[in-house]
Amino acid sequence: GGFILYNVRKDWRDLFRRLQSAMRWDDDYHQRELAPAGSQLRAFAMGRRFIPISKVTFDNRYHSILFGEIYAQNKTGQEDIHRALLRRWLASGAQALSETDGAFLLLVWDDAEQKLFIANDAFGLFPLNYANRPDGFFFASQLTALATLLNRAEFDEQALAERMFLGFPLNGRTYLKDVRRLPPGSLLEFRDGHVNVSRYFRPMYDYQTRRPLQERLRAVEQLFASAVQKRYRPDERAAIALSGGFDTRLIWSVALNKGLDAAAATHGASRSADMVIARQIAAGLKLPHSAFDLDALPAQQFPDWSEELIRMSDGLMPASAFFIIPYYRFLQQNFDVLIDGAGGALYRRQHAATFEWQQKRGLSPESFTFRLFLKPAFKHRDLFPAWKQDFTEPIRQELSDYFTRTSPLGAPADRIDLFYLQQIVGLLYSADFLLQTHFINCREPFYDLQLFAAGRTFSPQERKKLFIHRHIIERNFPALTEYPLEFQDYALPYRGFLWKRMTAAATDRFHLPFAGRRLQKFPPLFDQAAFLRRHGRDYLFDLLLASGAQTGRRAAPKALEKILNEHFGGTTDHTGLLFQLLGLELTLRLFNRLLTGSKL
Structure with a gap:
């Protein structure tokens, strides 16, 4: 479900039928198709009926689909706003996008130049994944759609390791090899088999200003x-x-x-x-x-x-x-x-302020970020020995490369906040945003x-x-x-x-009864530990220790069984780790079914 766009070969109708079968659409979805005569482009924007989808043609040359909303004070129709954005984009290029407020994906096909452009909003609220392969250029908001369409796609093991150790894949990686994720605030151009991605939105920091x-x-x-x-x-x-x-x-x-x-x-x-x-x-x-x-x-x-x-x-x-x-x-x-x-x-982000204090102790931005987002899966050294050996240094290097690339955008402390914006907001929150738009x-x-x-x-x-x-x-x-x-x-x-917050944090950290x-x-928003202990034992044992378990091919089986027994035996609370393992197993099973052509 959600928004699906792709560019495929002559057998696109068969692929589309397969996609429809796999994705379980129903009557609550509507769609717009873009298939200009004489081109190989086949694009479909699909979503719930409350999500606007507009389609416009300009000068009999530019064909465009806008999925999502552009927010304006005058509350005019989305098609009129879409047409106005297209005019501004043709006149001033990417600057028009950097001044556009909304949650959207924009596709423009230039018939004269046979070029395709895809842009997301500045914060990347709607995801866009793409793959440029010998058998075609494919793109979709949901990776599950690409997994359905691509032949002989394989898992990217480093992306899976990053998910387990940090909670998210880094720098545009996805779970599938050769499939990349468009960064927030970006414009993708595809022509003659070549892809070029440029960033039109790069947030700068201006707190050195003298304004009161x-x-x-x-x-x-x-x-x-x-x-x-x-x-x-x-x-x-x-x-x-x-x-x-x-x-x-x-x-x-x-x-x-x-x-x-x-x-x-x-x-x-x-x-x-x-x-x-x-x-x-x-x-x-x-x-x-x-x-x-x-x-x-x-x-x-x-x-x-x-x-x-x-x-x-x-x-x-x-x-x-x-x-x-x-x-x-x-x-x-x-x-x-x-x-x-x-x-x-x-x-109100405090990561930058915390880093400035730790920077005095010689901590680098990449080391701080690695520690900040580290998950329990990394700390259990016997659980994923191969992943830890193969990917710990590459993950650190990816973080280092990120902070080197963004060095013109501000001090190291500023780029900690930028990492949060582009990696966390631009990835994890966009997944939640897309999930919400199903409902x-x-x-x-x-x-x-x-x-x-x-x-x-x-x-x-x-x-x-x-x-x-x-x-x-x-x-x-x-x-x-x-x-x-x-x-x-x-x-x-x-x-x-602010003062009480410090006291509360100290109470929890140092167990200060006074x-x-x-x-x-109060009790937590949702007591995940109690719920898992009462209702998840049989489900997790069956899922993670089954002979066909995908996680078992990557984790050490004895270490996995030990964690389950410790948790449900009441000796150690592994709630966070078990939910990580559950998410990994379900993710692997989902994509394995799609890659092998099985129905969901």
Whole structure:
């Protein structure tokens, strides 16, 4: 499902039928086809009916499809916006894309030059994978589609190792050899069998400016209000995410100030801090509130949801997030659009500030990043001995190459945040975004070009002190400061949050009972460890230790069995590692079926 585009050979109709059979589309999907006469191009944009897909032709030469949305204050139709973007792009080139705010994939075919152009939005919210091979040029938003189409494709073992050790493949790698992922803010050009990829969006850092703090705060306040309003339409049934954290509260401060008609949407355990605080806010401000209680999840659905999550996200979403499948279905039944708080970390990111402190001890950006994202799978030295031996140094080298390439864009501390934006946001979040669009149209105010540029004028230290978040909330709707904030399952008072947060972190890290008594801690948003222990034993043993298990071909079987016995025997908690292994096994099984031509 989602968005599928590809360029294939003369047998494209047979391939398309195979793709349709494998991907399980239904009547809720619509499509646009681009097949200019005299060309070898066959492109299909497919998605749920609430995702706009427009098709325009310009000067009888340029044929274009736009999948997704471009956000504009005037709320004109997407086809008119698409046509205007095409005109600007033909006049000014990539600069037109760098000024376009939205979540989209754009395809343009130049009939005269027989050239194909594909661009994604600046943040790469919709993924695009491509393969240039002797038998054709193929491209698709979902890697599972390419796995269905490509003959004799093979796994990229380093990408799989990077997924296990860091949580994501690096620098455009995918799970399939010869298939690359388009970086965020990029333009791909294909002609005569050759591919050229250029970056039109390279975020710069401007916090050395002498503009006063209050002036910068007023600018970012106005831009954030504009970002929220551009993503809201009064004719839609809108839900705005509401949790116990800062990011969704920012959106609600603007929504309440501007009088937007929307319901609050929350998911979590009934007694979690997120749910408790969200219910307090909804009751106190008389907001319509749709709460999805994770305590009521039927355990027998766990395998199906896990497999569906992996399938719809191309194996990039962590398997521990399986519970978002029923949550998105819940939203689908009640709303047309979800305005979400993802991306708020870009305006309060602390990695750069943390690195500046560790840099004084001689730590390099690549070493810091490697340690920051390291997963439990790497620490079990006997679990993946071959991967650790073959890929540890190549992974470090890839990180080093990344920081060398981006050196013109800022100081090392700045490029730590840039890594988060381009690798994490541009990969893991885009997988979640594509997953969401199977169920509901999702819009993200924090991923706004003008807002992002204004946020780059704040130093890491200023972002760490939450100047942006606090200013917008207190200026737009001060009543929201009366409610506590969630931090690591604690409910901390808004006033003095920064100091209390330090106390809460120290309480958890150093087990300080005297501090814990002064702070209220709640159950987690979803107790994955308890759920796995109660309901996952048979499923995981059968899946990971079966004779046909894909993970067993890469992991040491005895080490794998030892981890399972330790966890379910109660001696050691391996929850995080087991969910990693579950995700890897499901991903390998999924792509193995596709590569061998089996039905999903």
